[in-house]
Amino acid sequence: MTTEPRLVEIRKNVLKQNDVIARALRERFREAGVLAVSLVSSPGAGKTAFLEKTLTLLRPRCRVAALVGDLATENDAARLARSQAPVKQILTGTVCHLEAAMVQSALEGWDLAQLDLLFIENVGNLVCPSSYDLGEDLRFVLLSVTEGEDKPLKYPTIFNSADVAVITKTDLAAAVEFDEAAALRNIQAVRPGMEVLKVSAKTSEGMDRYLAYLERRRASSRAAAAASK
Amino acid sequence: MHELSIAMSIVDMAQEEAERHGSAQVIAVHLRLGKLSGVVKEALLSSYEMACEATALEGSQLLIEEIPVEVFCPKCEVPRALDSIQWFCCPECGAATPTVLHGKELEVVSLEIKG
Numbered sequence: 176m177t178t179e180p181r182l183v184e185i186r187k188n189v190l191k192q193n194d195v196i197a198r199a200l201r202e203r204f205r206e207a208g209v210l211a212v213s214l215v216s217s218p219g220a221g222k223t224a225f226l227e228k229t230l231t232l233l234r235p236r237c238r239v240a241a242l243v244g245d246l247a248t249e250n251d252a253a254r255l256a257r258s259q260a261p262v263k264q265i266l267t268g269t270v271c272h273l274e275a276a277m278v279q280s281a282l283e284g285w286d287l288a289q290l291d292l293l294f295i296e297n298v299g300n301l302v303c304p305s306s307y308d309l310g311e312d313l314r315f316v317l318l319s320v321t322e323g324e325d326k327p328l329k330y331p332t333i334f335n336s337a338d339v340a341v342i343t344k345t346d347l348a349a350a351v352e353f354d355e356a357a358a359l360r361n362i363q364a365v366r367p368g369m370e371v372l373k374v375s376a377k378t379s380e381g382m383d384r385y386l387a388y389l390e391r392r393r394a395s396s397r398a399a400a401a402a403s404k
Numbered sequence: 405m406h407e408l409s410i411a412m413s414i415v416d417m418a419q420e421e422a423e424r425h426g427s428a429q430v431i432a433v434h435l436r437l438g439k440l441s442g443v444v445k446e447a448l449l450s451s452y453e454m455a456c457e458a459t460a461l462e463g464s465q466l467l468i469e470e471i472p473v474e475v476f477c478p479k480c481e482v483p484r485a486l487d488s489i490q491w492f493c494c495p496e497c498g499a500a501t502p503t504v505l506h507g508k509e510l511e512v513v514s515l516e517i518k519g
Protein backbone atom coordinates (compact mmCIF):
# COMPACT_ATOMS: atom_id res chain seq x y z
CA MET A 176 0.00 0.00 0.00
CA THR A 177 1.38 3.37 -1.00
CA THR A 178 1.65 6.25 1.42
CA GLU A 179 2.16 8.81 -1.34
CA PRO A 180 -0.69 11.27 -1.62
CA ARG A 181 -2.98 10.45 -4.50
CA LEU A 182 -5.91 12.13 -6.18
CA VAL A 183 -9.30 10.46 -6.43
CA GLU A 184 -11.92 11.94 -8.68
CA ILE A 185 -15.39 12.52 -7.24
CA ARG A 186 -17.34 15.08 -9.32
CA LYS A 187 -20.34 15.34 -7.04
CA ASN A 188 -22.68 18.27 -6.56
CA VAL A 189 -22.57 19.28 -2.88
CA LEU A 190 -26.32 19.92 -2.89
CA LYS A 191 -27.07 16.65 -4.66
CA GLN A 192 -29.25 15.38 -1.83
CA ASN A 193 -31.38 18.53 -1.97
CA ASP A 194 -31.57 18.43 -5.75
CA VAL A 195 -32.70 14.79 -5.79
CA ILE A 196 -35.57 15.58 -3.40
CA ALA A 197 -36.42 18.75 -5.35
CA ARG A 198 -36.63 16.78 -8.59
CA ALA A 199 -38.91 14.21 -6.95
CA LEU A 200 -41.15 17.01 -5.64
CA ARG A 201 -41.32 18.66 -9.07
CA GLU A 202 -42.36 15.33 -10.54
CA ARG A 203 -45.07 14.91 -7.88
CA PHE A 204 -46.39 18.41 -8.57
CA ARG A 205 -46.47 17.70 -12.28
CA GLU A 206 -48.27 14.38 -11.87
CA ALA A 207 -50.83 15.92 -9.53
CA GLY A 208 -51.34 18.88 -11.88
CA VAL A 209 -50.31 21.40 -9.21
CA LEU A 210 -48.51 24.60 -10.08
CA ALA A 211 -45.97 25.24 -7.29
CA VAL A 212 -44.83 28.82 -6.80
CA SER A 213 -42.20 29.88 -4.28
CA LEU A 214 -41.76 33.40 -2.93
CA VAL A 215 -38.42 34.86 -1.90
CA SER A 216 -37.60 38.37 -0.73
CA SER A 217 -35.82 40.30 1.97
CA PRO A 218 -37.59 40.47 5.37
CA GLY A 219 -40.43 42.98 5.24
CA ALA A 220 -40.89 43.14 1.47
CA GLY A 221 -44.50 42.08 1.91
CA LYS A 222 -44.45 38.37 1.10
CA THR A 223 -47.10 37.48 3.66
CA ALA A 224 -49.45 40.36 2.77
CA PHE A 225 -49.07 39.49 -0.92
CA LEU A 226 -49.72 35.83 -0.22
CA GLU A 227 -52.71 36.54 2.02
CA LYS A 228 -54.27 38.65 -0.73
CA THR A 229 -53.43 35.97 -3.31
CA LEU A 230 -55.05 33.20 -1.27
CA THR A 231 -58.13 35.29 -0.51
CA LEU A 232 -58.67 36.17 -4.18
CA LEU A 233 -57.90 32.69 -5.51
CA ARG A 234 -59.81 30.66 -2.97
CA PRO A 235 -63.25 31.04 -4.64
CA ARG A 236 -61.75 30.27 -8.05
CA CYS A 237 -59.46 27.31 -7.46
CA ARG A 238 -57.97 24.95 -4.88
CA VAL A 239 -55.02 26.73 -3.37
CA ALA A 240 -52.78 26.07 -0.36
CA ALA A 241 -49.59 27.44 1.15
CA LEU A 242 -46.50 26.41 3.07
CA VAL A 243 -44.79 29.20 4.92
CA GLY A 244 -41.26 29.20 6.25
CA ASP A 245 -40.23 31.22 9.26
CA LEU A 246 -37.37 31.05 11.73
CA ALA A 247 -39.32 31.07 14.94
CA THR A 248 -42.91 32.29 14.88
CA GLU A 249 -46.19 30.94 13.57
CA ASN A 250 -47.64 34.43 13.09
CA ASP A 251 -47.54 34.21 9.31
CA ALA A 252 -49.50 30.96 9.18
CA ALA A 253 -52.11 32.47 11.51
CA ARG A 254 -52.42 35.50 9.23
CA LEU A 255 -52.69 33.36 6.11
CA ALA A 256 -55.25 31.04 7.70
CA ARG A 257 -57.71 33.95 7.62
CA SER A 258 -58.02 33.29 3.88
CA GLN A 259 -59.56 29.85 4.75
CA ALA A 260 -57.02 28.13 2.50
CA PRO A 261 -55.01 25.22 3.94
CA VAL A 262 -51.78 26.63 5.37
CA LYS A 263 -48.87 24.95 7.10
CA GLN A 264 -45.99 26.61 8.90
CA ILE A 265 -42.46 25.31 8.45
CA LEU A 266 -40.34 26.37 11.40
CA THR A 267 -36.72 26.38 10.33
CA GLY A 268 -35.20 27.15 13.73
CA THR A 269 -31.87 28.77 13.01
CA VAL A 270 -31.79 27.79 9.35
CA CYS A 271 -31.97 30.87 7.13
CA HIS A 272 -33.64 29.22 4.14
CA LEU A 273 -36.00 26.41 3.16
CA GLU A 274 -34.63 23.16 1.79
CA ALA A 275 -36.41 20.61 -0.38
CA ALA A 276 -36.55 18.08 2.48
CA MET A 277 -38.47 20.58 4.65
CA VAL A 278 -41.04 21.04 1.89
CA GLN A 279 -41.27 17.29 1.46
CA SER A 280 -41.97 16.61 5.12
CA ALA A 281 -44.41 19.54 5.39
CA LEU A 282 -46.41 17.95 2.57
CA GLU A 283 -46.74 14.62 4.36
CA GLY A 284 -50.40 13.71 4.61
CA TRP A 285 -51.43 16.20 1.93
CA ASP A 286 -53.19 14.89 -1.15
CA LEU A 287 -51.67 17.01 -3.89
CA ALA A 288 -54.29 15.81 -6.36
CA GLN A 289 -56.78 17.93 -4.40
CA LEU A 290 -54.84 21.10 -5.20
CA ASP A 291 -54.42 23.38 -8.21
CA LEU A 292 -51.88 25.79 -6.79
CA LEU A 293 -49.35 25.55 -4.01
CA PHE A 294 -47.45 28.55 -2.69
CA ILE A 295 -44.21 28.13 -0.76
CA GLU A 296 -43.14 31.23 1.16
CA ASN A 297 -39.41 31.11 1.89
CA VAL A 298 -37.70 32.67 4.90
CA GLY A 299 -37.09 36.40 4.40
CA ASN A 300 -33.55 36.38 3.04
CA LEU A 301 -32.10 37.40 -0.33
CA VAL A 302 -28.91 35.37 -0.05
CA CYS A 303 -29.22 31.79 1.17
CA PRO A 304 -32.44 30.65 -0.57
CA SER A 305 -30.85 31.12 -3.99
CA SER A 306 -28.80 27.92 -3.72
CA TYR A 307 -31.71 25.59 -2.88
CA ASP A 308 -34.10 24.16 -5.43
CA LEU A 309 -37.43 23.44 -3.73
CA GLY A 310 -39.02 21.67 -6.70
CA GLU A 311 -41.12 24.73 -7.48
CA ASP A 312 -42.30 25.45 -11.04
CA LEU A 313 -41.89 29.17 -10.60
CA ARG A 314 -39.83 31.25 -8.24
CA PHE A 315 -41.07 34.78 -7.57
CA VAL A 316 -38.66 37.31 -6.13
CA LEU A 317 -40.41 40.22 -4.42
CA LEU A 318 -39.03 43.74 -4.36
CA SER A 319 -40.94 46.39 -2.44
CA VAL A 320 -40.87 50.00 -3.60
CA THR A 321 -39.61 51.04 -0.16
CA GLU A 322 -36.40 48.99 -0.51
CA GLY A 323 -34.71 50.96 -3.26
CA GLU A 324 -34.29 50.37 -6.95
CA ASP A 325 -30.81 48.86 -6.70
CA LYS A 326 -31.80 45.66 -4.83
CA PRO A 327 -31.38 43.54 -7.99
CA LEU A 328 -27.79 44.79 -8.39
CA LYS A 329 -27.03 44.10 -4.73
CA TYR A 330 -28.47 40.57 -4.85
CA PRO A 331 -27.99 39.48 -8.48
CA THR A 332 -27.75 35.77 -7.62
CA ILE A 333 -31.25 35.47 -6.19
CA PHE A 334 -32.76 37.59 -8.95
CA ASN A 335 -30.98 35.43 -11.51
CA SER A 336 -32.34 32.27 -9.87
CA ALA A 337 -35.95 33.54 -10.00
CA ASP A 338 -38.46 33.44 -12.86
CA VAL A 339 -40.62 36.44 -12.06
CA ALA A 340 -39.98 39.72 -10.25
CA VAL A 341 -42.90 41.15 -8.29
CA ILE A 342 -42.72 44.81 -7.34
CA THR A 343 -44.82 45.15 -4.19
CA LYS A 344 -46.36 48.01 -2.16
CA THR A 345 -46.87 50.07 -5.33
CA ASP A 346 -49.39 52.20 -3.39
CA LEU A 347 -46.37 53.71 -1.60
CA ALA A 348 -44.35 54.36 -4.77
CA ALA A 349 -45.03 58.09 -4.98
CA ALA A 350 -44.41 58.68 -1.27
CA VAL A 351 -40.94 57.11 -1.43
CA GLU A 352 -40.18 58.52 -4.91
CA PHE A 353 -39.68 55.05 -6.31
CA ASP A 354 -37.85 55.22 -9.64
CA GLU A 355 -39.66 52.47 -11.53
CA ALA A 356 -37.64 52.82 -14.73
CA ALA A 357 -34.40 52.33 -12.80
CA ALA A 358 -35.80 49.29 -10.98
CA LEU A 359 -36.92 47.71 -14.25
CA ARG A 360 -33.54 48.44 -15.83
CA ASN A 361 -31.73 46.79 -12.91
CA ILE A 362 -33.99 43.72 -13.00
CA GLN A 363 -33.36 43.29 -16.73
CA ALA A 364 -29.60 43.77 -16.20
CA VAL A 365 -29.32 40.78 -13.86
CA ARG A 366 -32.00 38.63 -15.52
CA PRO A 367 -32.68 39.62 -19.13
CA GLY A 368 -36.23 38.93 -20.25
CA MET A 369 -37.57 38.48 -16.72
CA GLU A 370 -41.32 38.85 -16.33
CA VAL A 371 -42.17 41.74 -13.99
CA LEU A 372 -45.47 42.17 -12.15
CA LYS A 373 -46.43 45.26 -10.14
CA VAL A 374 -48.87 44.89 -7.28
CA SER A 375 -50.29 46.48 -4.18
CA ALA A 376 -51.76 43.96 -1.76
CA LYS A 377 -53.36 46.90 0.06
CA THR A 378 -55.27 48.52 -2.82
CA SER A 379 -55.35 45.40 -5.07
CA GLU A 380 -53.78 47.43 -7.87
CA GLY A 381 -52.14 45.05 -10.36
CA MET A 382 -53.65 41.93 -8.77
CA ASP A 383 -55.86 41.22 -11.81
CA ARG A 384 -52.92 41.13 -14.19
CA TYR A 385 -50.99 38.97 -11.74
CA LEU A 386 -53.84 36.47 -11.34
CA ALA A 387 -54.24 36.33 -15.12
CA TYR A 388 -50.52 35.55 -15.38
CA LEU A 389 -50.87 32.72 -12.83
CA GLU A 390 -53.85 31.34 -14.71
CA ARG A 391 -51.88 31.31 -17.98
CA ARG A 392 -48.98 29.48 -16.32
CA ARG A 393 -51.34 26.99 -14.72
CA ALA A 394 -53.02 26.29 -18.05
CA SER A 395 -49.68 25.72 -19.78
CA SER A 396 -48.34 23.43 -17.06
CA ARG A 397 -51.62 21.45 -17.11
CA ALA A 398 -51.33 21.14 -20.88
CA ALA A 399 -47.73 19.95 -20.56
CA ALA A 400 -48.71 17.39 -17.92
CA ALA A 401 -51.56 16.11 -20.07
CA ALA A 402 -49.31 15.87 -23.12
CA SER A 403 -46.74 13.79 -21.25
CA LYS A 404 -49.30 11.25 -20.05
CA MET B 405 -25.18 32.39 6.25
CA HIS B 406 -25.71 28.90 4.87
CA GLU B 407 -22.02 28.24 4.23
CA LEU B 408 -21.64 26.21 7.43
CA SER B 409 -24.27 23.70 6.40
CA ILE B 410 -22.67 23.49 2.97
CA ALA B 411 -19.24 22.99 4.54
CA MET B 412 -20.69 20.19 6.66
CA SER B 413 -22.07 18.50 3.55
CA ILE B 414 -18.63 18.72 1.94
CA VAL B 415 -17.01 17.15 5.02
CA ASP B 416 -19.61 14.34 5.07
CA MET B 417 -19.10 13.68 1.38
CA ALA B 418 -15.29 13.61 1.73
CA GLN B 419 -15.47 11.32 4.75
CA GLU B 420 -17.66 8.84 2.91
CA GLU B 421 -15.32 8.78 -0.07
CA ALA B 422 -12.25 8.42 2.15
CA GLU B 423 -13.85 5.42 3.87
CA ARG B 424 -14.50 3.89 0.49
CA HIS B 425 -10.74 4.15 -0.13
CA GLY B 426 -9.73 2.20 2.94
CA SER B 427 -10.21 4.98 5.50
CA ALA B 428 -7.52 7.06 3.82
CA GLN B 429 -6.47 10.35 5.34
CA VAL B 430 -7.85 13.35 3.46
CA ILE B 431 -5.24 16.00 2.79
CA ALA B 432 -7.26 18.28 0.55
CA VAL B 433 -10.69 18.65 -1.03
CA HIS B 434 -10.89 20.26 -4.45
CA LEU B 435 -14.07 22.22 -5.05
CA ARG B 436 -15.46 24.09 -8.04
CA LEU B 437 -17.42 27.13 -6.95
CA GLY B 438 -19.40 29.19 -9.44
CA LYS B 439 -19.78 32.94 -9.06
CA LEU B 440 -23.56 32.45 -9.26
CA SER B 441 -23.74 29.58 -6.77
CA GLY B 442 -24.92 31.83 -3.97
CA VAL B 443 -22.01 30.70 -1.80
CA VAL B 444 -19.30 33.10 -0.63
CA LYS B 445 -15.76 31.74 -0.91
CA GLU B 446 -14.34 33.38 2.23
CA ALA B 447 -17.31 32.35 4.36
CA LEU B 448 -17.07 28.81 3.05
CA LEU B 449 -13.36 28.58 3.85
CA SER B 450 -13.79 29.61 7.47
CA SER B 451 -16.89 27.42 7.82
CA TYR B 452 -14.92 24.50 6.43
CA GLU B 453 -12.36 24.77 9.20
CA MET B 454 -15.15 24.72 11.77
CA ALA B 455 -16.89 21.80 10.08
CA CYS B 456 -13.65 19.79 10.08
CA GLU B 457 -13.05 20.16 13.81
CA ALA B 458 -13.06 16.84 15.65
CA THR B 459 -13.55 14.90 12.42
CA ALA B 460 -11.14 12.77 10.40
CA LEU B 461 -10.74 15.77 8.11
CA GLU B 462 -9.30 18.05 10.76
CA GLY B 463 -6.25 19.81 9.31
CA SER B 464 -7.28 19.15 5.70
CA GLN B 465 -7.43 21.92 3.15
CA LEU B 466 -10.32 23.13 1.03
CA LEU B 467 -8.97 24.21 -2.35
CA ILE B 468 -11.49 26.29 -4.24
CA GLU B 469 -11.45 26.89 -7.97
CA GLU B 470 -13.74 29.82 -8.73
CA ILE B 471 -15.77 29.39 -11.89
CA PRO B 472 -16.67 32.59 -13.72
CA VAL B 473 -20.09 33.10 -15.22
CA GLU B 474 -20.32 32.00 -18.82
CA VAL B 475 -23.37 32.86 -20.88
CA PHE B 476 -24.46 32.12 -24.43
CA CYS B 477 -24.69 35.16 -26.66
CA PRO B 478 -27.69 34.71 -28.97
CA LYS B 479 -26.29 37.23 -31.47
CA CYS B 480 -22.64 36.13 -31.70
CA GLU B 481 -23.83 32.54 -31.18
CA VAL B 482 -20.84 31.72 -28.96
CA PRO B 483 -20.26 31.32 -25.21
CA ARG B 484 -18.97 34.47 -23.51
CA ALA B 485 -17.45 34.97 -20.06
CA LEU B 486 -19.00 37.77 -17.99
CA ASP B 487 -16.90 40.07 -15.83
CA SER B 488 -19.82 41.12 -13.67
CA ILE B 489 -22.85 39.29 -12.38
CA GLN B 490 -24.73 42.58 -12.38
CA TRP B 491 -24.81 42.97 -16.12
CA PHE B 492 -25.95 39.98 -18.17
CA CYS B 493 -25.03 41.13 -21.64
CA CYS B 494 -22.44 40.13 -24.20
CA PRO B 495 -19.14 41.96 -23.61
CA GLU B 496 -18.60 42.06 -27.40
CA CYS B 497 -21.93 43.01 -28.96
CA GLY B 498 -24.00 44.11 -25.95
CA ALA B 499 -26.88 41.69 -26.58
CA ALA B 500 -28.86 40.51 -23.53
CA THR B 501 -27.71 37.05 -22.47
CA PRO B 502 -30.34 35.20 -20.41
CA THR B 503 -28.84 31.73 -20.94
CA VAL B 504 -26.30 30.82 -18.26
CA LEU B 505 -23.89 28.02 -19.24
CA HIS B 506 -21.56 28.06 -16.23
CA GLY B 507 -21.28 29.76 -12.88
CA LYS B 508 -23.73 27.83 -10.71
CA GLU B 509 -21.27 25.05 -9.85
CA LEU B 510 -20.92 23.83 -6.29
CA GLU B 511 -19.14 20.58 -6.88
CA VAL B 512 -16.53 18.44 -5.13
CA VAL B 513 -14.18 17.55 -7.97
CA SER B 514 -11.61 15.36 -6.25
CA LEU B 515 -9.88 14.43 -3.01
CA GLU B 516 -6.21 14.27 -2.21
CA ILE B 517 -5.78 11.28 0.06
CA LYS B 518 -2.96 9.44 1.72
CA GLY B 519 -2.67 5.94 3.16
